[in-house]
Amino acid sequence: MVKKFRESYEVSLVSFKIHPGYIKGKTSGDKPATRLTQCATIIYFAFAMQDKTNDTLTVAGIKFHVIRKGNSDRRYVWLHGDEPTAREVLVQHMETHPGQALYIESAERNVRIAGGWLNPNRMFSREGAEKNLRKLNPSWGKKQLDAALDRLDRDLGALFQTLLPPTGGLLVALHNNWEDFNVHSEIPISNRVALSDPDHPRDFYICTSDADFAQLSCSPYNVVLQEGNSVADDGSLSPLAGRRNIRYVNIEAELGAFDKQKAMLGWLEEALP
Secondary structure, three states: OHHHHHHHHHHHHHHOOOOHHHHHOEOOOOOEOOHHHHHHHHHHHHHHOOOEEEEEEEEOOEEEEEEEEOOOOEEEEEOOOOOHHHHHHHHHHHOOOOEEEEEEOOOOOOEEEOOEEEOHHHOOOHHHHHHHHHHHOOOOOHHHHHHHHHHHHHHHHHHHHHHOOOOOOEEEEEEEEOOOOOHHHHHHHOOEEEOOOOOOOOOEEEEOOHHHHHHHOOOOOEEEEOOOOOOOOOOOHHHHHHHHOOEEEEEEEEOOOHHHHHHHHHHHHHHOO
16 A cells, blocks of 8 residues: 555656655755745645545435545535536546545436436426426425425435535536537526527526626636526526525536536636636
8 A cells, every 4th residue: 555655656756847856855866856846745745645535425316426525625526427527527627636536436317216217417406396396207296296395395405515615616517418509598687698609509607796707708718607596497407506695616518528618627726716
């Protein structure tokens, strides 16, 4: 274990252009390390040794994998199992960035609940969840429907504690889409729009903060603003964030467009506080 860590550490130092010998205060030529290099080594250790925990959160039988890394007010979420590109982007991102990420444990778009089906991005309000449960489970009666909704109500508090950022923090969701959905689908219900990449309408940001919109509109990507109660409550994260005045950004990208979605997330990280 020690050998494996040492090898990994030395590779990482090389990637930072820091020779492993600097950890002893010398290079391979036995020259004294500079103060700058010593500081760089300390900074490396600060990132490499930051706390990282893995947990599981269950909401009405729906399981999430939770990763907590370092000290950050960033929250990330991947909600649809049939959108693997978004998951890959987030997994790679969390290897190098602090924050808290939730990944749904499913390979399908909809998940099982109380013997039926639910779109997990419709669970964030009772009204939205009820509409979606009725749609996906047309044979359900009132008793079965109410039982599922009551179970969600009991568990959503724990989910919100883990998912929602502290005041001023940022919640980032990553989604992939198909041909029937693009930025033009969101324009009629948006407050402001900036189409910096009109030739790729399936790649865009949805945000709930006017200040974040101002920053993201300077990016080479499309962005729409949906603040306050501008969006009807369908149980998804966007209207929840708007109602609660939470800074939220959904990064939408075409399924399979890994490099594009990764770049969009990277631009967001650099631009938004």
